[in-house]
Amino acid sequence: xxxxxxxxxxxxxxxxxxxxxxxxxxxxxxxxxxxxxxxxxxxxxxxxxxxxxxxxxxxxxxxxxxxxxxxxxxxxxxxxxxxxxxxxxxxxxxxxxxxxxxxxxxxxxxxxxxxxxxxxxxxxxxxxxxxxxxxxxxxxxx
Numbered sequence: 450x451x452x453x454x455x456x457x458x459x460x461x462x463x464x465x466x467x468x469x470x471x472x473x474x475x476x477x478x479x480x481x482x483x484x485x486x487x488x489x490x491x492x493x494x495x496x497x498x499x500x501x502x503x504x505x506x507x508x509x510x511x512x513x514x515x516x517x518x519x520x521x522x523x524x525x526x527x528x529x530x531x532x533x534x535x536x537x538x539x540x541x542x543x544x545x546x547x548x549x550x551x552x553x554x555x556x557x558x559x560x561x562x563x564x565x566x567x568x569x570x571x572x573x574x575x576x577x578x579x580x581x582x583x584x585x586x587x588x589x590x591x
Contacts, residue, residue, distance in 0.1 A: 474498045489519055493526055496578050505576030506532040507567040512583040519582060531574045533567045535584060536560040562588040 450457060464472060478494045486494075496504060504523055508516035513534070520530045542552060542561040549555045562585060571579050581589055 471495075471499065489522060492578075492580055493523060493528075496528065497526075499578070501577040502527075503529045503531070503575060503577045505571035505574075505579035506530060506582055507535070507564065507571065507579060507584060508532060508582035509535050509562075509584050509588075516582050519580070531571060531576055533570045535562040535564065535567065535588060537570065538563050538566050564588045564590075 475495055478491050478498065481494070482491060492504075496502075506516055506520055506523075516532055516534075520532050523530045539558075539560050540563060542559045543549070545561055547561075552559045564584060568579070
């Protein structure tokens with residue numbers, strides 16, 4: 450912190466408007482139930498306190514059942530929820546430069562994870578807060 454104090458100081462100047470409010474409310478949610486409530490419950494509390502009604506769920510196909518349960522949990526509380534699977538678009542992995550021998554099953558169509566399109570689709574429908582459910586390493590960041 451001493452070595453890069455200017456970076457820290459400059460980053461704090463970016464906590465304004467919605468970002469500042471998001472972190473202020475997040476801190477109150479943390480105080481109310483830290484390590485006592487599930488993260489999904491905390492997201493619900495955060496969204497409620499921020500007045501958010503439209504949630505997005507970007508999920509891994511391997512966690513489809515869990516994503517379905519999370520969607521129901523939010524919908525049962527009155528949220529409008531949009532979900533999108535990691536394999537959306539069905540684009541073969543060869544499109545990003547993989548060779549057949551690098552696929553799990555060479556010679557087959559193997560859809561790539563598509564986090565950028567997941568984000569674009571959720572933005573397209575106007576979600577106000579998006580939740581990531583188990584995206585694979587590298588597919589949860591871009």
